[in-house]
Amino acid sequence: MTDSATSSNPTIVLAGATGDLGLRIARHLVQRGAAVRALVRPSNTSPAVASPRELGVEVVEVDFNSVAALQQACTGAACVVSALSGLREVIVDAQKRLLDAAVAAGVPRFIPSDYCIDYTKLPAGSNRNLDLRREFSQRLDQTPIQATSVLNGMFTDLLTGQAPVILFSPKRVVYWGSADQPLDFTTIENTAEFTAAAALDPTTPRYLRVAGEVATVRGLQAAASAATRQPFRLLWAGSVGVLGAMSKIAKALTPKNDDVFPPWQGMQYLHNMFTGKPKLAPLDNARYPEIRWTSVQEVLATRPAA
Ligand SMILES: NC(=O)c1ccc[n+]([C@@H]2O[C@H](COP(=O)([O-])OP(=O)(O)OC[C@H]3O[C@@H](n4cnc5c(N)ncnc54)[C@H](OP(=O)(O)O)[C@@H]3O)[C@@H](O)[C@H]2O)c1
Numbered sequence: 001m002t003d004s005a006t007s008s009n010p011t012i013v014l015a016g017a018t019g020d021l022g023l024r025i026a027r028h029l030v031q032r033g034a035a036v037r038a039l040v041r042p043s044n045t046s047p048a049v050a051s052p053r054e055l056g057v058e059v060v061e062v063d064f065n066s067v068a069a070l071q072q073a074c075t076g077a078a079c080v081v082s083a084l085s086g087l088r089e090v091i092v093d094a095q096k097r098l099l100d101a102a103v104a105a106g107v108p109r110f111i112p113s114d115y116c117i118d119y120t121k122l123p124a125g126s127n128r129n130l131d132l133r134r135e136f137s138q139r140l141d142q143t144p145i146q147a148t149s150v151l152n153g154m155f156t157d158l159l160t161g162q163a164p165v166i167l168f169s170p171k172r173v174v175y176w177g178s179a180d181q182p183l184d185f186t187t188i189e190n191t192a193e194f195t196a197a198a199a200l201d202p203t204t205p206r207y208l209r210v211a212g213e214v215a216t217v218r219g220l221q222a223a224a225s226a227a228t229r230q231p232f233r234l235l236w237a238g239s240v241g242v243l244g245a246m247s248k249i250a251k252a253l254t255p256k257n258d259d260v261f262p263p264w265q266g267m268q269y270l271h272n273m274f275t276g277k278p279k280l281a282p283l284d285n286a287r288y289p290e291i292r293w294t295s296v297q298e299v300l301a302t303r304p305a306a
Contacts, residue, residue: 011035012199013074013107015064015098016083017057018048021115024192025083025199026052032200039064039073064094070101077102079109079199086260091132096139103145111199112136114149115191117184117269117278118209127268129260141206148204151280152191153184153211154273156296159220160303163266166224168303171232173224175217177240177274183220184211184273184280187294197288209280212293220296227300243271 012029016022017038029036036057040049041064053059062073074080080102084090095112102110112133119130120137140147159166166173186194190212198204215223217234224232237243247267254264272278285293 009033009035010078010200011037011076013037013039013077013080013102014052014057014083015039015080016085016113017052017059018044018046019083019085021085021188021192021195022083023048023051023055024189025081025195026057027055028193028196029081029199030055030057032196034196034200037073037077039070064097067097067101067104070098071104074098074102074105074107077105077107078202079111080107081111081195081199082113083115083195084113087129087258088132091129092136092139095136099140099143099145103143107145109146109148109199109202109204110140110143111148111150111195112140115152115195117153117272118151118207118280119278120207121277121279122272123277127272128265129269130272146202146204147206148198149207150191150195150198151207151209152186152194153280154186154269155191156185156187156212156294156299159185159296159299163270165217165270166220166232166300167235168224168228171224171228171230172235173217173221173232174235174237175274176237176243176270179217179221179234179236181274181276182214182216182279184214185296186210186212187299190291190294193291194288197291201288208284208287209282210285210293211280211283213296214283215296223295223297224300227297227303228305240271240274243267243274247271 012034017026038052038057038059039062042061060073063069114133221232250264
């Protein structure tokens with residue numbers, strides 16, 4: 001372990017700092033006193049690169065295809081945090097190179113880009129994106145590094161439109177299976193704050209599970225009604241099996257492309273959640289008591305009125 005890894009202002013290497021979650025992790029790390037080194041692709045000429053710099057983050061251009069270059073960029077870090085997003089070439093291939101580089105550089109800890117429902121409890125083949133995380137985690141577990149995955153359920157923010165569960169215009173909450181199945185939701189901001197705290201905590205276990213709110217569909221109905229001051233009704237769309245079959249049909253009908261979150265993948269995710277299998281338990285919400293968890297209702301209330 002290097003001096004930086006043990007100092008009170010440890011260096012945290014962050015991959016994905018130009019992304020939505022990654023930039024928020026960077027901000028929380030800076031607020032907590034870390035020296036943040038963001039690894040960005042040399043090809044990235046987008047304005048997003050300016051954002052970590054404005055936070056006071058050291059931005060290092062690095063070839064993600066080169067373990068040697070990544071090793072040099074990881075040197076002296078207390079933890080490598082990944083907030084990369086993508087399919088196999090990112091979640092498995094690029095993260096493997098980053099992991100190999102972190103190990104070669106003597107970095108003691110690694111947080112992979114998981115940030116999802118509990119894939120450790122799901123059968124292989126039930127969710128394309130989570131299968132990739134499981135595959136990477138198997139590699140991680142064979143590596144001499146202290147790994148911690150943050151599992152946070154679904155980003156609550158998706159309930160304002162992207163996830164087809166709360167329909168604001170007809171004022172319906174759509175569901176499959178049981179309206180009483182507990183579901184895990186955490187905002188992107190809370191996930192970032194918790195991840196930053198975990199990155200600076202040398203005692204984290206292999207998995208940390210958090211949920212800003214555990215809500216049933218009836219709870220979502222109450223939250224939507226309270227947030228909009230309009231009554232929402234429930235709409236049962238079928239059994240959990242029906243949703244599983246729909247996701248398979250949608251996948252079969254969709255031409256193959258590189259979309260990370262095609263509609264059929266969102267359906268796989270909802271199907272997983274409504275089965276109850278990936279329910280997060282026990283929750284580690286109290287691990288960093290300063291974090292205030294944002295409720296579903298608070299998030300829905302931020303949605304502009306139609
Ligand atoms: N639980 C949920 O509901 C939920 C929902 C959405 C996302 N997530 C997860 O949250 C994590 C972060 O997602 P996000 O939405 O913040 O993603 P994002 O905004 O798309 O950002 C992705 C980041 O990854 C980088 N990246 C992508 N491909 C790369 C490559 N080949 N080499 C190096 N860097 C690469 C991007 O860099 P460039 O700027 O160079 O492109 C960017 O910094 C992912 O694990 C994602 O699956 C969870």
